Amino acid sequence: xxxxxxxxxxxxxxxxxxxxxxxxxxxxxxxxxxxxxxxxxxxxxxxxxxxxxxxxxxxxxxxxxxxxxxxxxxxxxxxxxxxxxxxxxxxxxxxxxxxxxxxxxxxxxxxxxxxxxxxxxxxxxxxxxxxxxxxxxxxxxxxxxxxxxxxxxxxxxxxxxxxxxxxxxxxxxxxxxxxxxxxxxxxxxxxxxxxxxxxxxxxxxxxxxxxxxxxxxxxxxxxxxxxxxxxxxxxxxxxxxxxxxxxxxxxxxxxxxxxxxxxxxxxxxxxxxxxxxxxxxxxxxxxxxxxxxxxxxxxxxxxxxxxxxxxxxxxxxxxxxxxxxxxxxxxxxxxxxxxxxxxxxx
Amino acid sequence: xxxxxxxxxxxxxxxxxxxxxxxxxxxxxxxxxxxxxxxxxxxxxxxxxxxxxxxxxxxxxxxxxxxxxxxxxxxxxxxxxxxxxxxxxxxxxxxxxxxxxxxxxxxxxxxxxxxxxxxxxxxxxxxxxxxxxxxxxxxxxxxxxxxxxxxxxxxxxxxxxxxxxxxxxxxxxxxxxxxxxxxxxxxxxxxxxxxxxxxxxxxxxxxxxxxxxxxxxxxxxxxxxxxxxxxxxxxxxxxxxxxxxxxxxxxxxxxxxxxxxxxxxxxxxxxxxxxxxxxxxxxxxxxxxxxxxxxxxxxxxxxxxxxxxxxxxxxxxxxxxxxxxxxxxxxxxxxxxxxxxxxxxxxxxxxxxxxxxxxxxxxxxxxxxxxxxxxxxxxxxxxxxxxxxxxxxxxxxxxxxxxxxxxxxxxxxxxxxxxxxxxxxxxxxxxxxx
Numbered sequence: 138x139x140x141x142x143x144x145x146x147x148x149x150x151x152x153x154x155x156x157x158x159x160x161x162x163x164x165x166x167x168x169x170x171x172x173x174x175x176x177x178x179x180x181x182x183x184x185x186x187x188x189x190x191x192x193x194x195x196x197x198x199x200x201x202x203x204x205x206x207x208x209x210x211x212x213x214x215x216x217x218x219x220x221x222x223x224x225x226x227x228x229x230x231x232x233x234x235x236x237x238x239x240x241x242x243x244x245x246x247x248x249x250x251x252x253x254x255x256x257x258x259x260x261x262x263x264x265x266x267x268x269x270x271x272x273x274x275x276x277x278x279x280x281x282x283x284x285x286x287x288x289x290x291x292x293x294x295x296x297x298x299x300x301x302x303x304x305x306x307x308x309x310x311x312x313x314x315x316x317x318x319x320x321x322x323x324x325x326x327x328x329x330x331x332x333x334x335x336x337x338x339x340x341x342x343x344x345x346x347x348x349x350x351x352x353x354x355x356x357x358x359x360x361x362x363x364x365x366x367x368x369x370x371x372x373x374x375x376x377x378x379x380x381x382x383x384x385x386x387x388x389x390x391x392x393x394x395x396x397x398x399x400x401x402x403x404x405x406x407x408x409x410x411x412x413x414x415x416x417x418x419x420x421x422x423x424x425x426x427x428x429x430x431x432x433x434x435x436x437x438x439x440x441x442x443x444x445x446x447x448x449x450x451x452x453x454x455x456x457x458x459x460x461x462x463x464x465x466x467x468x469x470x471x472x473x474x475x476x477x478x479x480x481x482x483x
Numbered sequence: 484x485x486x487x488x489x490x491x492x493x494x495x496x497x498x499x500x501x502x503x504x505x506x507x508x509x510x511x512x513x514x515x516x517x518x519x520x521x522x523x524x525x526x527x528x529x530x531x532x533x534x535x536x537x538x539x540x541x542x543x544x545x546x547x548x549x550x551x552x553x554x555x556x557x558x559x560x561x562x563x564x565x566x567x568x569x570x571x572x573x574x575x576x577x578x579x580x581x582x583x584x585x586x587x588x589x590x591x592x593x594x595x596x597x598x599x600x601x602x603x604x605x606x607x608x609x610x611x612x613x614x615x616x617x618x619x620x621x622x623x624x625x626x627x628x629x630x631x632x633x634x635x636x637x638x639x640x641x642x643x644x645x646x647x648x649x650x651x652x653x654x655x656x657x658x659x660x661x662x663x664x665x666x667x668x669x670x671x672x673x674x675x676x677x678x679x680x681x682x683x684x685x686x687x688x689x690x691x692x693x694x695x696x697x698x699x700x701x702x703x704x705x706x707x708x709x710x711x712x713x714x715x716x717x718x719x720x721x722x723x724x725x726x727x728x729x730x731x732x733x734x735x736x737x738x739x740x741x742x743x744x745x746x747x748x749x750x751x752x753x754x755x756x757x758x759x760x761x762x763x764x765x766x767x768x769x770x771x772x773x774x775x776x777x778x779x780x781x782x783x784x785x786x787x788x789x790x791x792x793x794x795x796x797x798x799x800x801x802x803x804x805x806x807x808x809x810x811x812x813x814x815x816x817x818x819x820x821x822x823x824x825x826x827x828x829x830x831x832x833x834x835x836x837x838x839x840x841x842x843x844x845x846x847x848x849x850x851x852x853x854x855x856x857x858x859x860x861x862x863x864x865x866x867x868x869x870x871x872x873x874x875x876x877x878x879x880x881x882x883x884x885x886x887x888x889x890x891x892x893x894x895x896x897x898x899x900x901x902x903x904x905x906x907x908x909x910x911x912x913x914x915x916x917x
Contacts, residue, residue: 163690213690216658220694223656240689251652286649286704289673290656293695 138202138298140168140234144221145196147230149463151221152442153187153194156474158214159439160185165304168208170200175474178307182433183478186309190471193463208234209299212243220245220292227290234296243294251286310477312458314395315450316406316425319361320386321459324441327369330380331357331438334371335431337378355431356481361451362425363387363411366418371431381418388448425451427480437476445474455480485561486551487517487595493579495544496591496610498733498757500574502537505729505759507567508721509535516629517550517561517595525629526567532764533722534632543756546590553597561595563624565606573608573620588612596621632762634749639740641710643674647730647737647752649704654724658694664720665767666739668710673699678720706736716744717766726750726761733757741765 144150153175157164160177167174173194175187191198202208224230227247235244321327338355358379360368365387370379387407395401402408414423440447440461450458456479463472491499502524506513510526517523520541527534541548552559580587592609605621612618657664657678665677677697702708730737730752741748744767751760 211690216694219658220696223696237695242695251649287701288653288704289699291697291699292656292658293697295689295692297690 138208138234140198140200140208140232142195142198142232144194144224144230144232145192146194147221147224147227149443150194151218151225153189153474154214154218154221156440156442157185157187158218159436162214164212164214164217165299165307166210166212167304168198168200168210169206170198176307182430183437183476184310185474185476187474188472189463190465193465193472204301207301209301209304210234210241210243211297211299213295216292216294217243217245220294223247223290223292237293241296241298243296245292245294247290247292249288249290251288309475310456312450312456312477313452314406315458316410316453317361317363317451318387318390318407319363319365319367319449319451320388321447321449322367322382322385324438324447328435328438328441331369331431332435334369334378335435337376338371338373338431356428357431357434358426358428359434359451359457360424360426361385361449362414362418362420362423363407364414364416364418364423366414366416367449368418368424383416383418425453427451427454427457427478429457429478429480433478437478440474440476443474452480454482485517485553485595485597486549487561487593488547488549489522489541489545489593490547491544491591491593492546493588493590495546496574496588497577497579498544500571500576500578501729501732502757502759503567503571503574505725506535506537507571508725509533511567512564513567513570514564514627514629515562515624518552518559519550519557522548522550523629525631527630527632528722533719534762536631536760536762538758538760540756540758545756560629561597562627562629563595563606564627564629565622565624569622573610573622578610632747634740634747634760634762636740636749638746639742639749641668641714641716641742642738642740643708643710644706644736644738645704646706647727647733647735650727650737651731653698653700654727656696656698657720657724658696660693661696661720663766664718664723666716666718668702668708668712668714669699670712672702674702674705674708674710675699707738714744715767716741716748718748718763722761722763726759729759743767 154164157175157177160183161179163177165174165176165178167176170191172191173189175185175189177185200206200208221230224245224247227249230245230247232243232245235242334357335355356371358368358370358372360370365383365385367382367385368379370377372378390402390405390407392398392402395405397404410423410425412423414420437459440459443461443463445461445463448460448462450460452458456477459474459476459478461474461476463474465472503513506524506526509528512526514525514527515523516525522539522541522544524537524539525535539545541550550561552561575586577584577586578588578591589611592611594607594609595605596607597604603621604624606624608620608622610618610620653676657676660680661678662680663678665675665679667675667677669675675697677695679695680693727737730750733752733754735752735754738751739748740751744765746765747762748765749760749762751758753759
């Protein structure tokens with residue numbers, strides 16, 4: 138079993154691991170030479186299934202294993218993220234699967250180069266005992282020689298190798314065709330508003346003694362229609378707040394991707410939803426509504442740091458599915474993170 | 484009655500803040516030792532594995548410094564101990580602020596009030612702030628005897644130094660939850676700083692194991708690097724971080740001195756009348772060190788001076804002896820413990836000389852089963868730590884009071900001929916004695 142890759146896009150990789158880590162501590166990573174999959178299946182809350190093209194993060198990759206050259210690993214995201222963070226200013230970064238004391242590890246090796254005189258920019262700091270002169274001469278020589286300090290940092294991330302059988306029963310959740318699909322507004326906007334709602338709801342709960350009420354009180358109601366409207370609202374005994382976005386985009390369905398082609402689109406729930414509701418969001422009709430946990434939603438919104446386009450698919454009172462397309466140079470949507478958020482039953 | 488008054492500039496006061504922050508990472512209390520010409524803060528951590536001493540020079544560091552200890556003459560000293568937090572609440576951050584913002588001071592006057600005719604003994608700090616505001620703090624202190632860890636730099640053959648700014652960059656790579664730091668002098672011209680945690684568990688728990696981070700640095704990037712190739716020195720990573728972060732506030736070079744793993748390591752740095760010395764306990768895989776004429780002897784206090792024991796070394800070790808913790812030891816007992824450390828190697832090197840003493844002390848040396856013990860003992864760390872308190876050695880003295888007499892004879896003997904007492908008895912032979 139061999140896995141070796143050089144990382145080309147450390148920043149994306151770091152942000153990816155940080156986003157995923159907010160949902161769960163462990164990721165199932167499926168490596169092959171065609172694509173890399175990250176899957177988070179927490180005990181409760183949102184599942185993430187991410188499929189990334191190789192060039193989204195790696196420059197070169199080599200994966201060899203007895204199981205069709207696919208390697209399945211369980212990776213602690215906090216460690217991976219921390220290791221990657223320190224590589225942000227690296228001149229090069231490589232990752233490989235290896236063993237230490239018979240335990241499998243992912244070894245992240247980064248090379249950083251620092252100009253040797255960066256820390257002695259103020260030679261005045263070199264005062265004190267005479268022995269300091271030696272030190273100064275040494276760094277002076279380095280400067281003349283144009284020498285840079287090259288540092289090699291190796292992080293060892295403990296991992297577990299998963300047998301093909303272990304992951305064979307894991308499947309992406311299946312969902313019915315969505316009632317509404319809509320391009321979300323900038324996530325930072327969405328996040329700050331929904332976080333505020335959650336906070337208000339929690340502040341309200343503090344006065345009430347019932348601990349069981351907590352989860353129901355941080356329940357956000359998210360709704361969208363097929364006329365470019367998105368609504369987030371929260372309701373408690375004391376208040377009812379909602380925010381509405383209008384003029385958002387409802388992408389056209391691609392007949393090639395819908396079962397039944399043109400006919401399928403005509404029968405698609407979203408086509409029916411188009412008949413209902415209005416573009417100013419004041420109508421009560423035509424909304425597909427899901428009820429989700431505000432705190433969990435806040436974790437999901439953490440994916441905003443990747444800066445991709447996000448399409449939300451609403452299955453009325455059933456589930457919310459987010460497709461996060463990573464920005465890339467060639468315009469293809471090869472790398473996509475899928476978030477499965479199930480709705481509380483009303 | 485002690486007289487201790489000194490005045491600090493805002494810059495010096497903020498340096499006091501920085502050093503207190505650093506010492507606070509080692510101990511809750513900081514001890515103060517004031518002498519006529521210098522002022523020292525010391526801290527010893529609870530496990531006594533790390534000792535810090537930060538000395539402020541009376542003339543250089545202070546704008547005014549006066550210390551007249553109540554007794555002891557020129558060597559006299561005033562010692563006390565205080566809570567680090569209490570001092571830190573007085574020496575806050577941002578005492579020095581060129582823009583004169585909140586918290587900035589003009590100067591800081593400190594005096595100690597300790598008079599027999601007054602009920603209150605106080606450590607008084609006056610912060611003279613802008614606009615004529617004077618904040619006076621009166622702190623209580625506890626009279627303590629200040630101890631110093633001794634470190635013999637002449638023995639520390641391995642040394643390196645590097646600018647703190649560079650090391651500061653390296654420590655930032657280390658994982659947050661790691662405990663240990665292995666400093667390894669590689670054979671490829673690199674020095675590796677590796678932070679890790681001792682294995683705690685296996686199975687699913689493995690994934691919770693903190694990151695192991697190794698930072699490899701070209702030895703040419705050091706200002707000085709003289710370390711035996713292949714040597715591992717292991718210290719506490721938190722101690723190291725605390726030291727580096729503090730050294731970086733002074734923008735100075737950090738120097739390290741050490742001899743062997745399991746022997747103390749000292750970090751030293753300083754500037755402008757402030758000298759910091761940290762003496763740390765080390766662990767290490769000394770078996771990984773290249774073989775020396777008497778590899779076992781590495782453990783021995785005597786032999787740790789140099790691998791090949793010479794007469795001069797012996798004398799050296801004797802002069803070092805008063806620093807050892809226990810009451811006066813008979814030289815013979817010391818020899819005994821020296822032998823305990825390295826029976827095999829010494830036997831080989833000085834078998835001839837050892838012969839007479841073996842006869843002489845035949846009936847006196849009781850616990851002579853150390854050959855077997857050593858064969859089974861995995862590593863000798865503990866015994867190294869308890870040198871001089873060796874239970875078997877004290878047993879010796881207690882059970883055979885006359886032994887001290889013959890001890891003087893063997894002392895001269897050893898000093899001159901560089902020989903050590905050899906094992907003389909087997910356990911099977913001595914059972915009757917108990």
